[in-house]
Amino acid sequence: MNRVHITKLILWMITGFAVAVGITRFLYGLGATTNLTDATPWGLWIGFDVMAGVALAGGGFVITAIVYIMRREEFHPIVKPAVLTAFLGYLAVIASLLVDLGLPWNIWHMMVFWNPHSPLFEVGWCVMLYTTVLLLEFSPVPLEKVSRYAKIRNFLLKFRFPLVMLGIMLSTLHQSSLGSLFLIMPFKLYPLWYSNILPIQFFISAVALGLMMVALESLVSSYLYRRPAEYHLIAKLGKTVVWVLLIYFIIKMTDIVISDKQELLFNGSWESILFITEILIAIIIPMIIFSTRRFRNNPAGQWIGSILVVSGMVFNRINVGGLTMLRATGDSYFPSWMELSVSAGVISAAILIFLFAIEKFHVWETPPRDPEAEPHKLPRFDTASQTWLGIPAVAGRTKYTLIFILSFALGLALIPSPNIRSRGISLAPVAPARGGDTLFIDGNRDLYGVSFNHIRHIEQNGNKKSCIICHHMNIPLDKQSGCYHCHRMMYESYDAFGHEWHSHKSGANLACGKCHLEGQEKNAISAKKCDQCHIDLIPPGALITIEQYNAPAYVDAMHILCVKCHREKVPSLPEKPNLARCTACHESIPPDYLKDTEGNHNVNTKNNRPYFNRVMLPGLK
Amino acid sequence: MDTFLEFASGSLFRLSFAIMAMGLLRILVLDIWAAIEAYKRAGDKNVPWNQAFRKTIAWLFPVSKVLNSRPAYSLLSIFFHIGLIIIPIFLYAHVQLWKGGIGFGWFTLPKLWADYLTLGTIIFGLALFIGRIVNRASLYISRKQDFLWPLLLIIPFITGYLCANLNLMPKYYDVFMLMHILSGDLIFILMPFTKIAHCVIMPLSQFILALAWRFPPNTDEPICATLNKKGTPV
Numbered sequence: 001m002n003r004v005h006i007t008k009l010i011l012w013m014i015t016g017f018a019v020a021v022g023i024t025r026f027l028y029g030l031g032a033t034t035n036l037t038d039a040t041p042w043g044l045w046i047g048f049d050v051m052a053g054v055a056l057a058g059g060g061f062v063i064t065a066i067v068y069i070m071r072r073e074e075f076h077p078i079v080k081p082a083v084l085t086a087f088l089g090y091l092a093v094i095a096s097l098l099v100d101l102g103l104p105w106n107i108w109h110m111m112v113f114w115n116p117h118s119p120l121f122e123v124g125w126c127v128m129l130y131t132t133v134l135l136l137e138f139s140p141v142p143l144e145k146v147s148r149y150a151k152i153r154n155f156l157l158k159f160r161f162p163l164v165m166l167g168i169m170l171s172t173l174h175q176s177s178l179g180s181l182f183l184i185m186p187f188k189l190y191p192l193w194y195s196n197i198l199p200i201q202f203f204i205s206a207v208a209l210g211l212m213m214v215a216l217e218s219l220v221s222s223y224l225y226r227r228p229a230e231y232h233l234i235a236k237l238g239k240t241v242v243w244v245l246l247i248y249f250i251i252k253m254t255d256i257v258i259s260d261k262q263e264l265l266f267n268g269s270w271e272s273i274l275f276i277t278e279i280l281i282a283i284i285i286p287m288i289i290f291s292t293r294r295f296r297n298n299p300a301g302q303w304i305g306s307i308l309v310v311s312g313m314v315f316n317r318i319n320v321g322g323l324t325m326l327r328a329t330g331d332s333y334f335p336s337w338m339e340l341s342v343s344a345g346v347i348s349a350a351i352l353i354f355l356f357a358i359e360k361f362h363v364w365e366t367p368p369r370d371p372e373a374e375p376h377k378l379p380r381f382d383t384a385s386q387t388w389l390g391i392p393a394v395a396g397r398t399k400y401t402l403i404f405i406l407s408f409a410l411g412l413a414l415i416p417s418p419n420i421r422s423r424g425i426s427l428a429p430v431a432p433a434r435g436g437d438t439l440f441i442d443g444n445r446d447l448y449g450v451s452f453n454h455i456r457h458i459e460q461n462g463n464k465k466s467c468i469i470c471h472h473m474n475i476p477l478d479k480q481s482g483c484y485h486c487h488r489m490m491y492e493s494y495d496a497f498g499h500e501w502h503s504h505k506s507g508a509n510l511a512c513g514k515c516h517l518e519g520q521e522k523n524a525i526s527a528k529k530c531d532q533c534h535i536d537l538i539p540p541g542a543l544i545t546i547e548q549y550n551a552p553a554y555v556d557a558m559h560i561l562c563v564k565c566h567r568e569k570v571p572s573l574p575e576k577p578n579l580a581r582c583t584a585c586h587e588s589i590p591p592d593y594l595k596d597t598e599g600n601h602n603v604n605t606k607n608n609r610p611y612f613n614r615v616m617l618p619g620l621k
Numbered sequence: 622m623d624t625f626l627e628f629a630s631g632s633l634f635r636l637s638f639a640i641m642a643m644g645l646l647r648i649l650v651l652d653i654w655a656a657i658e659a660y661k662r663a664g665d666k667n668v669p670w671n672q673a674f675r676k677t678i679a680w681l682f683p684v685s686k687v688l689n690s691r692p693a694y695s696l697l698s699i700f701f702h703i704g705l706i707i708i709p710i711f712l713y714a715h716v717q718l719w720k721g722g723i724g725f726g727w728f729t730l731p732k733l734w735a736d737y738l739t740l741g742t743i744i745f746g747l748a749l750f751i752g753r754i755v756n757r758a759s760l761y762i763s764r765k766q767d768f769l770w771p772l773l774l775i776i777p778f779i780t781g782y783l784c785a786n787l788n789l790m791p792k793y794y795d796v797f798m799l800m801h802i803l804s805g806d807l808i809f810i811l812m813p814f815t816k817i818a819h820c821v822i823m824p825l826s827q828f829i830l831a832l833a834w835r836f837p838p839n840t841d842e843p844i845c846a847t848l849n850k851k852g853t854p855v
Contacts, residue, residue, distance in 0.1 A: 303764065334713045375843070397654070402647070405639070405640060405643035405644055406640065409636045409637075410636065412635040413636035413641045415635070415637050417627065
């Protein structure tokens with residue numbers, strides 16, 4: 001067993017575990033696998049995998065710029081590994097993003113339904129385009145192996161320079177647009193991290209991180225394969241990174257001073273400690289290390305310096321991506337072990353592909369050789385099974401697949417059973433709307449509701465005749481029954497019929513034969529229809545036609561009815577263009593009658609949470 | 622008891638089922654992979670594919686092979702296999718569990734058939750076990766797992782039969798159910814690592830035989846070179 005084998009075993013183990021958790025996530029959803037909430041919808045998978053993943057991939061554009069644009073040929077040996085790292089980094093980002101998205105199968109929407117105002121639109125396009133460019137940049141390396149693809153390879157090599165340019169351009173856009181994402185969160189992000197020039201800060205820090213990521217990747221792979229690292233090149237990268245870090249530091253601090261936030265730096269709060277730690281790890285200590293000639297040329301110094309920059313900048317992305325928003329949202333979030341394992345698994349898989357690529361293709365000037373594959377090497381018995389498992393390649397796949405499936409099975413077994421048996425949303429019974437001429441519709445009484453001008457709707461739709469437009473059912477002993485009678489659950493459909501009541505002795509006490517005909521299977525389809533007995537049940541002229549007696553959820557019922565009518569009215573009411581939009585009903589200011597005597601709004605302001613919207617989803621179980 | 626049942630049918634079942642499914646897939650893939658490599662390496666590429674295919678079919682449905690030697694033993698074995706495969710997959714109660722778990726089910730056996738087939742499988746399994754002990758030739762070539770497997774395999778059938786027919790021992794339902802699930806879990810875990818793996822690689826055996834003993838071209842030369850005996854005929 002050598003270093004590479006042990007590392008691969010561990011990586012396969014982590015990947016197997018993560019695949020099991022990943023499958024659970026896609027089968028049972030985010031609620032069953034993550035600690036994410038409505039207040040913290042972006043967790044580890046965004047903060048670490050996506051945000052930090054993109055930044056870690058920064059080495060690709062930095063090194064290609066150094067070699068192909070600045071013509072520093074001495075860095076040529078690390079170009080291919082850098083591009084490969086960037087490509088795999090972006091694949092990891094895409095994988096994590098798909099795991100994190102609620103409806104990942106709709107990812108193609110942004111390609112068709114353009115929303116150029118959204119930073120995410122830019123992020124999405126940059127990820128797609130840059131991944132493609134990276135693939136084209138790297139593909140000459142694997143294509144080299146197959147002679148029949150020589151034409152394609154030569155074609156791609158001809159376009160190397162434009163591809164490199166395109167890659168640098170897209171990276172510049174993308175690294176900074178990740179910062180732009182947070183420009184719209186001035187109230188959520190803690191002021192020390194929030195800045196109007198976040199995009200610029202993100203870009204510069206990505207350059208530093210990219211440089212050090214390439215250095216670290218060279219150091220780690222040299223350690224694994226027992227070959228001398230490119231220490232002289234890393235020392236040069238270190239020299240460069242000092243300047244980049246210095247610029248980053250000056251920009252960051254100037255911005256803090258200009259926007260008058262320097263008091264927050266040393267006020268002893270949790271965030272100030274986080275910020276100072278981040279600055280020390282990511283900027284100050286590495287700057288000291290790499291500006292000293294002795295440390296810079298020393299492998300130990302290179303190891304420590306590059307690890308500090310990489311972890312410090314990743315820490316920065318986690319801080320911006322969510323950690324420092326917790327104060328504003330009042331939420332407490334710590335990633336679940338399932339989130340952690342998926343993150344670890346995505347990275348492990350990326351490293352495994354990296355190792356595969358450097359072993360199989362001409363990524364390094366001299367490809368690594370497995371010492372156990374040398375022809376003179378005597379066969380060795382496997383320690384566990386006491387047998388010879390075959391040549392290293394065969395023994396490797398035997399062991400890696402075994403550890404993968406064992407770890408996969410363990411992952412599946414550890415998923416808590418209640419999580420995958422949960423039906424997700426908890427039942428929320430509906431209470432009637434309150435008020436008189438104006439109703440406050442708030443079925444689950446969380447005070448996030450809609451105020452509905454009942455009297456105005458009656459007047460505008462033809463007074464008494466208008467009732468049946470909305471009130472599409474007269475339940476027995478009632479007229480124009482209220483919505484809550486049948487739509488009894490806020491988020492789930494509900495049986496509006498009540499079989500138990502109809503058949504029970506203390507209810508209607510009907511014999512089966514009253515509704516179910518003799519000789520037919522007893523089910524809802526073959527049974528007598530309700531309006532055959534309750535003649536006045538469904539008044540003619542209602543906007544809603546009833547197809548089944550399973551009443552939709554209260555929320556759905558309201559939306560179906562109101563939105564349908566509003567949509568029909570929009571063309572005839574040019575003075576109300578927003579009638580069929582969300583804001584027509586969901587105003588951002590609560591109605592006056594919810595004010596208390598002192599004039600304060602009697603609405604939910606738990607933990608001083610900013611008042612964003614009056615539509616809230618229930619907590620997921 | 623409920624906790625045990627919950628554990629055995631929840632976490633432990635997921636663990637064992639995953640090991641079984643992925644483990645069997647693993648050996649299938651590894652075997653095919655090795656076979657392809659062997660073919661690529663072989664100097665003589667004339668592999669009797671047709672013959673191997675015909676043999677495979679003949680061994681998968683061993684109708685003509687039955688009467689060759691020990692016909693009673695062979696027949697018992699075939700019936701035992703039929704019970705082993707059909708009952709767990711097509712039992713009504715099992716299909717209901719699948720429906721609850723993955724949302725869809727399939728054709729199920731009538732209760733009476735299932736009961737008779739279960740009893741038959743138990744008897745055939747015991748008969749195979751006894752046959753292996755009684756016949757000296759079989760005894761001679763048997764390993765430990767060959768004795769253990771028929772016994773282990775009939776435990777879930779016995780306990781399952783007792784659970785399905787509550788009137789037999791109603792008080793011990795939970796105990797039998799726990800034994801049923803645990804023995805099933807154990808079988809699943811052991812499947813890919815013991816001879817039961819033949820359930821997926823049996824169809825490959827004839828092809829592997831056909832591919833085996835095909836040495837790479839000029840194999841003797843490097844061997845002699847390594848042994849410092851260049852030029853010596855092997």
